Amino acid sequence: MIPVSHEKASHNAGCAVDKAGAVPDTRASLAVRPFVSNTPIPILAFASVSALGRTLEATTRRLFDGSTGLAFGSAVVPDTPSPLGEVSGPLPPLPDGLAVWDCRANRLLAMAMAQVAPELAQVRQAFGPGRVGVVIGTSASGNTDLEQAYAIDGATGYDYHHRQSFGACATLAARLAGVSGPAYAVSTACSSGANAMISAAHLIRAGLCDAVIVGATDAICRTTVFGFQALGVTDPDLCRPFDADRRGLNLGEGAAVLVLGRRRPDGLGGGPDLFLAGWGATSEAHHMTQPDPEGDGSARTMAAALACAGLAPADIGYLNLHGTATPQNDTAEARGVAKVFGTNVAAGSTKGYTGHLLGAAAAVEAVISLIALRDQRLPPSLNLNRKDPDVPIDILDAVTPAPGIRYALSNSFAFGGNDTSLIFGVRR
Amino acid sequence: MRGVSILATGVACGDPTLADRSSWNAVRVPGELPVRHEPPIDEFVPRNTRRRISRLIAMALYATRDAGGLDAPQAAPLLFASANGEINTIGAILRSLLSEAPSVSPTSFHNSVHNAAPGYWSILARRFAATSTISQGSLSFEFALLDAWARLASGEDDVLVCGGDEAIENADWADPGHCTHDLCGTLRLSSAPSATASARLVDVRFLPAEPVLDRGAVQAALVAEFAPDLILEGGPDFDDPTPLGGRHPMAGLWHLLRFVRAPGPAGTLLLVRHGPAGGIAIVASREAHD
Missing domain, CATH: 3.40.47.10 (Thiolase/Chalcone synthase)
Structure with missing residues (x-):
């Protein structure tokens, strides 16, 4: 194992600061710096919708069946040159009174929100609606619907404010949940969901919120299908993360929500206690779309997440990799992993199940990581026929039991060199 | 401080x-x-x-x-x-x-x-x-x-x-x-002590949207707490007096930058911005400068 030594690696901002004072009840005051620590943040509920499944149960089942959600052909972008992870069939309309927010991305978000409605009711009851915030990540917001409206009539009369403006998904989520705390969107391309999670964690640690509904949503649209095609990083066949013959990514769509809380309200949920243990976020400062080929950027980010969580590399029992299946990403990311964790790891990409969900990827992969921790088994990386000899780490090629696993780390990297790593934990 | x-x-x-x-x-x-x-x-x-x-x-x-x-x-x-x-x-x-x-x-x-x-x-x-x-x-x-x-x-x-x-x-x-x-x-x-900074961000608070929040009562409480010299209330529903136009999304930034940077006396600003998803109250103070 190569030790990572870098200024940023030891920086654990917002995670392990020991300062005197107390968190005020209703707001963060910087008159007295509040006491904060790297105490885990409980995850009170979680759900996702993607091509893999419209429910958490379906997602779990197919994850361990090894059946992909990727398919050739598309109802949304019929002329797509590559397979997509599209959520097939009609999407349920938004509830009465919220139709002004209607767009494909918001419908996906509402589908994820509906799955955690019972837990949300308990959270609202326990903390009060004004103490529950919302942070939602998205990279394209309502772009699918905007493109369709633009093709018809130049999008004349299009309700930009509700259907496309980036904050709209957060406002809608607050309305769906009946909460009135701060609600805003985070948009950092393919790491949007992870940066939303980091903002949510800060809101809780600062005492600004007692709970935060955090997640992300993105729908397939022509801009991203043809944009990634223009970059030459899509595979005309099913994507093959870490395979020697991989050619690129397949796009997907979906949404996921997690409910983070200052504490677990009495009587909420069953099963093991899951929590957000830490995070790392850095900039590669390298290139707008290309990763640092040596993986130093991703290594810095993973090391920062470990420092934030107060963990050692050996504590991590599952690495849910960004693993887009582009030639550049997978090699660079694997090199970064090797620098922090060595080569003998339990690691894989789940992009072969869902496609690349862009702004929603980190949130859906957070849910997949939580499923792995909850069920103590790890999903394989699909379509791995012959591992790339330039990938220096082990890649999971079969469902793998992981009894006693305690922590999982999930990577998401984005345009602009925006790298994020989230660490989730389970306590039994 | x-x-x-x-x-x-x-x-x-x-x-x-x-x-x-x-x-x-x-x-x-x-x-x-x-x-x-x-x-x-x-x-x-x-x-x-x-x-x-x-x-x-x-x-x-x-x-x-x-x-x-x-x-x-x-x-x-x-x-x-x-x-x-x-x-x-x-x-x-x-x-x-x-x-x-x-x-x-x-x-x-x-x-x-x-x-x-x-x-x-x-x-x-x-x-x-x-x-x-x-x-x-x-x-x-x-x-x-x-x-x-x-x-x-x-x-x-x-x-x-x-x-x-x-x-x-x-x-x-x-x-x-x-x-x-x-x-x-x-x-x-x-957040580190500074001997050179001529302005401070004193507080930033989220204000829930009406009807959860009574705008008038909250504003009165903020005024009582911070005794501002200048109160600016705005947002997309307001006729905001900036040269950016009433509904420019960066109108709040404009007000805050102007307060911090423009020549003038020392003072405290209460900037309250309301939107459909709730509002934000920003309190800033500055020293006098030419």
Whole structure:
């Protein structure tokens, strides 16, 4: 194992600061710096919708069946040159009174929100609606619907404010949940969901919120299908993360929500206690779309997440990799992993199940990581026929039991060199 | 002392990548906000990059540099706030998708993301610190300031907050009437004691939307608590007295920058911005300067 030594690696901002004072009840005051620590943040509920499944149960089942959600052909972008992870069939309309927010991305978000409605009711009851915030990540917001409206009539009369403006998904989520705390969107391309999670964690640690509904949503649209095609990083066949013959990514769509809380309200949920243990976020400062080929950027980010969580590399029992299946990403990311964790790891990409969900990827992969921790088994990386000899780490090629696993780390990297790593934990 | 220091600010209007001084001075905001009327240091943005980037990206680069962004600790995150982001680039992509063989320029595509500006910043400034991008309509800057406040309260020592929107020019579908000017500004915030900072961010508070919140009662409580010398209440439902137009998404940033930067006496500002998703109250103080 190569030790990572870098200024940023030891920086654990917002995670392990020991300062005197107390968190005020209703707001963060910087008159007295509040006491904060790297105490885990409980995850009170979680759900996702993607091509893999419209429910958490379906997602779990197919994850361990090894059946992909990727398919050739598309109802949304019929002329797509590559397979997509599209959520097939009609999407349920938004509830009465919220139709002004209607767009494909918001419908996906509402589908994820509906799955955690019972837990949300308990959270609202326990903390009060004004103490529950919302942070939602998205990279394209309502772009699918905007493109369709633009093709018809130049999008004349299009309700930009509700259907496309980036904050709209957060406002809608607050309305769906009946909460009135701060609600805003985070948009950092393919790491949007992870940066939303980091903002949510800060809101809780600062005492600004007692709970935060955090997640992300993105729908397939022509801009991203043809944009990634223009970059030459899509595979005309099913994507093959870490395979020697991989050619690129397949796009997907979906949404996921997690409910983070200052504490677990009495009587909420069953099963093991899951929590957000830490995070790392850095900039590669390298290139707008290309990763640092040596993986130093991703290594810095993973090391920062470990420092934030107060963990050692050996504590991590599952690495849910960004693993887009582009030639550049997978090699660079694997090199970064090797620098922090060595080569003998339990690691894989789940992009072969869902496609690349862009702004929603980190949130859906957070849910997949939580499923792995909850069920103590790890999903394989699909379509791995012959591992790339330039990938220096082990890649999971079969469902793998992981009894006693305690922590999982999930990577998401984005345009602009925006790298994020989230660490989730389970306590039994 | 309460709050955090505003160590420095930077502001940009118009296209700061143009070396021509007359263009640099042809700012789109004629109001009282003091803007640096000097040509930028060209070396910061290479010529081939300049050709590729939007005005918003360029403004964010120079505003953040002018706020001392290059001198901030390497660990200081940059929070970028924008209501509409790269909306003019998105408008161009929408048009290009209408052709029979749809194609998107690779540069336009990666420049269309909401975090394009902080991405370019990290690359050109060679900074490894985290960046994030926050959006919530006309209160995008205010929510980014709240996010920064949460980070400072939970352990960050330094945070850069950059807000910006450019005039909407080729996206009629986005109600261009609400954003007809360019404005971008950056604040460098620090919780460390400072002997040189002439302004402070005293408090940032979220205010739930009505009917949860009684605007009048909350405002009275804030006035009683902070005894402000200047009270400015605004937001998309208000007739906001800025040269940016009443509904510009960066109107709150304009008010705060003007308070911090314009010549005048010492005082305390209470800036309350209401939006459909709730409001934000910002309290800032400043020393006198010419």
